[in-house]
Amino acid sequence: MVHLVQGAVVLSKDAPVTLQTVRVPDPGPGEALVDILTSGVCHTDLHYKQGGISDDFPFLLGHEATGVVSAVGPDVSNVALGDRVVLNWRAVCGTCRACAKGQPQYCFNTANATQKMTLEDGTPLTPALGIGAFIDKTLVAAGQCTKVDADVDPAAVGLLGCGVMAGIGAAINTGGVKRGDSVAVIGCGGVGSAAVAGAALAGATTIIAVDRDPRKLATARKLGATHTVDSASEDAVAAIRGLTGGFGADVVIDAVGRPETYRQAFYARDLAGTVVLVGVPAPEMLLELPLLDVFGRGGSLKSSWYGDCLPSRDIPMLIELYKQGRLDLDTFVSERITINDIDAAFTRMGQGSVLRSVVELQARPQTDLSSP
Incomplete structure (x- = not known):
């Protein structure tokens, strides 16, 4: 038929x-x-x-x-x-x-x-x-x-099918954020805001949200950001370093996916820290970094596909956190x-x-x- x-x-x-x-x-x-x-x-x-x-x-x-x-x-x-x-x-x-x-x-x-x-x-x-x-x-x-259970708002939990899962997973699965870590998220649209929420779930104690839009920064605060940086008026790298004792964040997540934001992420991380690219670049974009800086700063440069999630494991787990009131999926709608x-x-x-x-x-x- x-x-x-x-x-x-x-x-x-x-x-x-x-x-x-x-x-x-x-x-x-x-x-x-x-x-x-x-x-x-x-x-x-x-x-x-x-x-x-x-x-x-x-x-x-x-x-x-x-x-x-x-x-x-x-x-x-x-x-x-x-x-x-x-x-x-x-x-x-x-x-x-x-x-x-x-x-x-x-x-x-x-x-x-x-x-x-x-x-x-x-x-x-x-x-x-x-x-x-x-x-x-x-x-x-x-x-x-x-x-999944039928007693949850489909509009909210459906976002785990891509964007919200991509952001949460970029923090927890790809970035490996741990209790007490410092995390910076560059770009606080749907995926970046979810990365903020993921860092909060993982127990990060310093969570820095970076964006040019005050509305998005306010939402990031609601989802767990401890600090915000308006990159329209201040240098994001200097601000992140200033909020982390001058060292840089343990994990920096680029949720924009542009060469300039990736460079910010690269230089805003601590020595041996982790950069996670979860924003999707356009095909024509090229990145140039001094190879000596890549070598000298150590750490990990990672890309995150769908938050490196396993849907059968992660979707039910995150829905349970939503039902417990520990993950605010409603804010994303x-x-x-x-x-x-x-x-x-x-x-x-x-x-x-x-x-x-x-x-x-x-x-x-x-x-x-x-x-x-």
Whole structure:
């Protein structure tokens, strides 16, 4: 059976997001069909729209999602009909060289659905991060579904599907923040604010939030920052050093992903400290650093993909902390919008006026014109 549903598609580079009728097949082996409840508007979706990820247009956007499993294919055992799930883009294969070394969080062979969703005329769609969640129903690999409790706000926990998990994981998993550490986070949008929250969860005692927007700095304070630096009016490196006894922070997280912010992170860390790059650079960006400084300062220079998380372990754990009141996921939900408002949400994202806009799919009538 094929399900004919509405999805938010970008047909070509920098084209507006339009609602299109999408043909979604029933799940085959190892696949799951998921009725989407919510999906966050992530900067990665904007990268897809702008052609910064690939040129495999048309794209079905959306990936920070919660939903309800409406069908599963043969040989699926991790989820069942009616399960509430958070979707993720790291479906661990269990057999690649990373998994074989006991490091499934770096799985090099993550799975997506084998079958293609298409436009009504049969044109194959490329789903964002193998998910495509700005749609009434989507088809994913069953391993992309993490079962969660149904008694939590889907708009909040769905953000663990990408941005919030990326930030928290950049601090805890990649940066290895420990009790008593000093941490600086450069860029306090959705991912950077989550890195602040992650540093607080890990027990860092000095957490320095750096941004040019006072609104974002105020939010970072709410999420656990002990100090803020307005980089529009003061030198970020000097300020971070001044707040850490002149030494620099143990861990510095670049949540912007530009050469100038990475250099700030590099020089704002203590000797033998750690730099974590979690902001996504544009393809044309180049970094130049004196190699002697790289050698002489020691420590670690790391990149963080999805917070180096293991979804089956980390998503349930963070949701439990949310339910206990120890992780404020609600603050990340700046607004709840409809699927028709995605382009406007991209504009507000660029203006820095939101951490996350969240599309609520269950708020609109859904028409499933299924056909054999």
